[in-house]
Amino acid sequence: MFKQQDMYKLDSKIPDGPLAEKWTRYKATCKLVSPANKKKLDIIVVGAGAAGAAAAASMAELGYNVKVFVYQDSSRRAHSIASQGGINATKNYKNDGDSDYRLFYDMIKGGDFRAREANVYRLAEISNNVIDQFVAQGVPFAREYSGYLSNRSFGGVQVSRTFYAQGQTGQQCTLAAYQALMRQIKAGKAEMYPRRFVLDLIVIDGKARGIIARNLVTGEIERHAAHAVVLATGGFGTVYYLSTLAINSNGSAAMAAYRKGAFMANPSMAQIHPTSIPVLNDYQAKLTLMSESLRNDGRVWVPKNKGDKRKPNDIPEEERDYYLERRYPAFGNLVPRDVASRAAKERCDAGYGVGSTGLSVYLDFRDAIKAQGKQAIAAKYGNLFDLYTKITGMDPYTEPMRIYPASHYTMGGLWVDYHLMTTIPGLYAIGEANFSDHGANRLGASSLLQCAGDGYFILPVTIGDYLSSEIKTPKIPVDDPAFDKAEKEAADKLKKLLSVNGSQTVTSFHKRLGHIMWQYSGMVRNEEGLNKALKEVKELRDEFWNDVKVPGKIDEYNHELEKAFRVADFFDLAELIITDALQRKESCGAHFREEYQTEEGEPMRNDEEYMYVAAWEYTGDHSPPKLHKEPLSFENVKVTKRSYK
Numbered sequence: 111m112f113k114q115q116d117m118y119k120l121d122s123k124i125p126d127g128p129l130a131e132k133w134t135r136y137k138a139t140c141k142l143v144s145p146a147n148k149k150k151l152d153i154i155v156v157g158a159g160a161a162g163a164a165a166a167a168s169m170a171e172l173g174y175n176v177k178v179f180v181y182q183d184s185s186r187r188a189h190s191i192a193s194q195g196g197i198n199a200t201k202n203y204k205n206d207g208d209s210d211y212r213l214f215y216d217m218i219k220g221g222d223f224r225a226r227e228a229n230v231y232r233l234a235e236i237s238n239n240v241i242d243q244f245v246a247q248g249v250p251f252a253r254e255y256s257g258y259l260s261n262r263s264f265g266g267v268q269v270s271r272t273f274y275a276q277g278q279t280g281q282q283c284t285l286a287a288y289q290a291l292m293r294q295i296k297a298g299k300a301e302m303y304p305r306r307f308v309l310d311l312i313v314i315d316g317k318a319r320g321i322i323a324r325n326l327v328t329g330e331i332e333r334h335a336a337h338a339v340v341l342a343t344g345g346f347g348t349v350y351y352l353s354t355l356a357i358n359s360n361g362s363a364a365m366a367a368y369r370k371g372a373f374m375a376n377p378s379m380a381q382i383h384p385t386s387i388p389v390l391n392d393y394q395a396k397l398t399l400m401s402e403s404l405r406n407d408g409r410v411w412v413p414k415n416k417g418d419k420r421k422p423n424d425i426p427e428e429e430r431d432y433y434l435e436r437r438y439p440a441f442g443n444l445v446p447r448d449v450a451s452r453a454a455k456e457r458c459d460a461g462y463g464v465g466s467t468g469l470s471v472y473l474d475f476r477d478a479i480k481a482q483g484k485q486a487i488a489a490k491y492g493n494l495f496d497l498y499t500k501i502t503g504m505d506p507y508t509e510p511m512r513i514y515p516a517s518h519y520t521m522g523g524l525w526v527d528y529h530l531m532t533t534i535p536g537l538y539a540i541g542e543a544n545f546s547d548h549g550a551n552r553l554g555a556s557s558l559l560q561c562a563g564d565g566y567f568i569l570p571v572t573i574g575d576y577l578s579s580e581i582k583t584p585k586i587p588v589d590d591p592a593f594d595k596a597e598k599e600a601a602d603k604l605k606k607l608l609s610v611n612g613s614q615t616v617t618s619f620h621k622r623l624g625h626i627m628w629q630y631s632g633m634v635r636n637e638e639g640l641n642k643a644l645k646e647v648k649e650l651r652d653e654f655w656n657d658v659k660v661p662g663k664i665d666e667y668n669h670e671l672e673k674a675f676r677v678a679d680f681f682d683l684a685e686l687i688i689t690d691a692l693q694r695k696e697s698c699g700a701h702f703r704e705e706y707q708t709e710e711g712e713p714m715r716n717d718e719e720y721m722y723v724a725a726w727e728y729t730g731d732h733s734p735p736k737l738h739k740e741p742l743s744f745e746n747v748k749v750t751k752r753s754y755k
Contacts, residue, residue, distance in 0.1 A: 120373070120725055120740040123527040124228040129746045130210070133232045136528070137571055141578035148173035151577050152336040152585065154321060155179070156308050156363055159188030160280065160558055161541025162342030163287035164565025170294035172570055174577075177334060178291065179306045179323060181358060185288050189344055189356040190561060193280025194494065195264065195403035196272035197244075197558040199237035203258050208269040210234045215747055217556060220266040220446050221521070221549020222699035222715065223749050224376070226723070226742060228528060229546045233556075233563050240562045241273055247286035250275050252490075262406050262490075264554035266446035266754070272555040277401050277494040283558055287565070306332070307672055308363040309600035311339065311370045311537065312592050318537035319586045322596045324604075326672060329665040331601060333593045335586035338536045338573060341367060342565070345520035345542040347380060349680045349687065350632070351624020353517035354386055354399040360676040361683050364524055364543060368686075372532040373725040373738060375525035375545035377683070378691035381552055381700045382633050384450035386516030387501055388470040395617075397516040398501055400473070401494055402554040405443045407478035407487060408511070410434050410450070412471050416461040422472055422510045433457055441754040448551045448700040448713075449754060451515035455633050456711065458514070465512050474510035515633060519557065521548040521700070522690070525725040525740075529572035530564060533725075536576060540564035545723065550699025604664050607674045612657030616674045619654045623647065623677070623684060631688050636704040640692045644685065651681040686726060686735060693737065696720045717749060 125132040125139075143151070152175045155166040162178065163185050170176045182188065202208040213234040218225060245251065245259070251273050252260040261270040275282040294300040305326040312320035312335070320335035346361030347353040368374045385400040411432045413425055434453060435442045445453075454471050457463060464470050479487050484507055488495070495506045502512070524532050524539035526546050531538050541561040548556065630643035654677070662668040697706040697713035698720070706714045723740040 120525065120533075120738055121527060122226065122740060123529055124226070125528065129227060129231050130235070132228050133235055140571065140575040143574045143578050143581065145173050147581040149175070150581060151175065152177065153338050153340060153573070154334060154336040155340045155342060156321065157188070157342035157344060157543070158185030158288070158291060159190035159342065159344060159541070159561065160193070160284050160287055161190075161543075161561035161565045162340070163188070163284065163291045164562050165340055165342060165540055165569050166300055167287060167290035167294050168566050168570040169573070170291075170297075170299035173299070176294070176300040177303060177336065178300060179303045179308065179321070179334075181305070181307060183304050185291065186285065188284055189359050190284040190558070191281040192354070192356070192399065193283075193558050194277045194399065195401035196262065196274035196279045196555040197240070197283065197562070198264070198271050198553070198555045199241040199273060199559070200234060200271060201238055201241065201259070204261055204270045206269045208271050210237070212269065213237060213271065216267045217547065217553055218549070218744075218747055219752060220553040221551050222713065222752050223549065223717070223721070223744065224379075224698055224723075224742065225547060225549030227744060227746055231746075232568070233547050233560055236563050236567045237559055239567055240559060243562070243566055244283055244286055247290060249282045249286050252276065262403060263444055265402050265405060265444050265450065266441070266553045267444070268441070272403070274403065276489070277403065277491055280558060283562065287562070307675070308366060309675070310596040311366045312596055313370050313534060314586070314590055314592045317535045320588070320593065322593070322600050324672070327667055329663070329668060331597055333588040333597060335588050335593075337580045337583060337586065338538065338577060340538045340540060340569065340573075341524065341543045342540050343543045345523070346683060347517045347520055349624070349684055350380075350517035350627045351621050352389065352394060352397050352628070354383055354397050355518070357396050360679070362676050362679045364539070365679045365683055367524060367532065367534065367537060367539075369728050370534060371728070372534050372537060372539075373525040373727055374522070374686060375723050375725045376522035376550075376690065377687045377726065378631065378694065378701055379521035379545075379550050379699065380517065380687070381447055381519040381521060382451040382515045383518035384447055384454055384515050385473060385513045386518075387498065388465060388467070388512055388514040390502075398497065399516070399518065400498060400511060400513060401491075402447065404473060404491060404494065404511075405450070407482070407490070408443065408473040408475050409477060410443050410454070410471055410473055412457050412462040412464060422464070422474070431462065438754045445754045446551055446553060448702070451633055452702060454513075454515055470512040470514040472510035473513045475506060476510070479507065517628070517632070519552050521545065521550060521552055525723065529575060530569055531572070531576065538569060538573060540569055550701055601664070603678070604671060604675065607658065607660050607671060607678065608662075608664060610655065610658050610660065612659045614657050615659060616670055616677050619650065619658060620677045620680065622650055623680060626650070627684055627687070631691055634702050634704055635691050637692065640688050644688045644692070647681060647684050647688065654678070654681065689735060690724055690726065694720055694724065713752070
């Protein structure tokens, strides 16, 4: 194993004691803030999706004064609503052997042993609390005839633990968190600031003390102060341009924190989702996800003959290659996302892909409809089938869907300790904005679990440990020199974008950046391609700052200006992603380096040299970031070759 003394030791603050007792012991010994003192403390929450709304509502309910900033006009439009398939918990209603430990193990194994044991076990431990919370809030989970909540299976597991509300689980859970937040707004304990975009983080005497935000309607730049700041801003998969994320999803708040001293962990760990509707034309701005839940009943296949252009229903059974069932008999169509994605790419690259481009495979429900009936399949997936028909014009009840992998989720994010605090005291990152729970690949239906778990049950406890020492700190003044400096720098960046007055649109640059990232740092990577990508990203960034065209003014509604700000950050983020991918000379989970694979084409880890979290420190614009390593130790699971065969 690599020598820990050679590493800069990041303090993860993991409690002592047996794994199953760490969270209980932490709650019993952490510092608390009395109800009277909570009223003196201000907290800013940036983002109000499943994580942010849950956290803001919970902390306001405790008595803190909470300010919530959302990019959209309402948190009901947060991208969490797109988390279609379900949410994991260990109720074991099916009596199929599920347990907290099994969920913990499935997530650790699914992440290819690149996540922190203590954080992952805590998430499994509180999973049942999360489901109880949502049921109490009225989430209409599917139910059995008996009245019990229904479960289905998801990729990478062999039990049924995923709770769902047809194909709109994320929307229903986000609405539940949103209504809880609206209750606190009505009570005067929380205040909502819609249509705000965070330009910078304020750090005073080493502590996070506020944000600089731009009112997207008026263009006004605002100052907001607090005793602590929480980032719940989601992932940055839109760095690839075409992704399953909402178009306006971005990494700017995380990058602002990074530039102020928050380490960025494992940024290259970006998940590719295997069941996206394929690219249909050159003009698309995003891709649409077909939930992983569909692989419960749908069978993935391609023709056995290369270049077979027959309609799928005309291809007989003996001429179909159900390649996931063939290659991974133990898990079949329910292998994890990274495995399914690479398998689809391999078949298409080998010439067996379908559709006009050859870049798709079939997801077929013929056998499931025959066995269960159309009505039963419609009850499970009806809205997803309707969505597919609207976009493609094809009916999945009568012919197979066509799917292909797409950029989706980012396991990497801001480094946080067990408290969910970043390397900046007083700055927290929750949900997809942090790196902590998913390692090198996220299991399906664990995103909503992490978001809600962080927001409802973890952060409200851990933030008190920090704020207990802040009760004598008065209101943070917004006329502090740190606010002056940050506002000026943010305004200067906006003015610089407007002043270039070049000839190319912001979108054209974003599209070209996404192409570089997808081609060289997507599903498959190698050293030559990554070095080429690093060079091309730097050249494209220089071209952007010399020839981008941003119309309009700074003090008005200007969508092109806000888009340009995001894309400028994407260039820096892309460089960090590529740098991280270059230094990790192994394959693990979604990080697949062609140089490091088995004879069967599976990922080949290098535990001796790379069993760590890569945490990157900002050292200045266009200066190489500094790498810090948090060693990962596994005391409760046996680190083995990840196999789903």
